[in-house]
Amino acid sequence: MNIWELLGLIWCDVDLDNRTITNQLIHNKRLKILMLADLRTSSSYRVISIPKVLINHLKEIKSNRNVSDLDYVVLDKNRDMYIP
Numbered sequence: 001m002n003i004w005e006l007l008g009l010i011w012c013d014v015d016l017d018n019r020t021i022t023n024q025l026i027h028n029k030r031l032k033i034l035m036l037a038d039l040r041t042s043s044s045y046r047v048i049s050i051p052k053v054l055i056n057h058l059k060e061i062k063s064n065r066n067v068s069d070l071d072y073v074v075l076d077k078n079r080d081m082y083i084p
Contacts, residue, residue: 001048007082011062012069019055021048 001009005023013022023046050058058073065071076082 003084007072007074007084009073010069011067011071011073014050014058014073016055016059016062019050019052021050022046023048 001021001023009021009023014020015022061073072081074082
């Protein structure tokens, strides 16, 4: 995953039971935003396996927050989407 995909990751993209991430976000550089959109090619849609150590960390993060499926996984200090 690139940095923008990681920062735009939302909880519904993370499958803790199957240890996978499915991502369909794209970064619009002109508008400087992340958005859900149809990706350019079928190979752009991918399922990423994640290791158990990361699953454990994500479970801990999720249990310490009151999250919905549309909340971002990575947050800044104000609990907003982190933008570098």
